Amino acid sequence: MSTTDKIEARRARLKELVVTGSTTSTAGVNHIAVISADLEASVRFYREVLGMPLVSVAANRELPESTHVDVDIGGGTRLSIFDSPHLQGRKAVEGAGGLMHIALSLSRERLEEVERASSDRGRGLCAPARPRPRVP
Numbered sequence: 001m002s003t004t005d006k007i008e009a010r011r012a013r014l015k016e017l018v019v020t021g022s023t024t025s026t027a028g029v030n031h032i033a034v035i036s037a038d039l040e041a042s043v044r045f046y047r048e049v050l051g052m053p054l055v056s057v058a059a060n061r062e063l064p065e066s067t068h069v070d071v072d073i074g075g076g077t078r079l080s081i082f083d084s085p086h087l088q089g090r091k092a093v094e095g096a097g098g099l100m101h102i103a104l105s106l107s108r109e110r111l112e113e114v115e116r117a118s119s120d121r122g123r124g125l126c127a128p129a130r131p132r133p134r135v136p
Helices: 003-015 039-049 108-120
Strands: 031-035 054-060 063-074 077-083
Touching: 039 054, 039 063, 039 077, 039 108
Parallel strands: 031 077
Antiparallel strands: 054 063, 063 077
């Protein structure tokens, strides 16, 4: 069996697990936790570029020398950002268990504003934005 055939067979097995017309047992995502190399720059980006409010600042209960902030990213979900000083200079490794990306739902007009604001700050968005249907 070729690699392509194996991939397609795995996808077919996964598709058999898709449930339609059912609801989940949770109320949604409470928060997503990430580590930032520059906590203040991260907060400024979410506040000033994306217009998302900073809603809390606290010590990280597992690591008191680390600061934990929460940004309201909409829909009742918070982005928890940590500055872990003990990890300074270490970069994340791509692989299983890592965070690939966070995709936020924005109108086309708002997305263009964010792209301009990011560009004006000498930054770009991680990937070209593509319009996608919003999941209810």
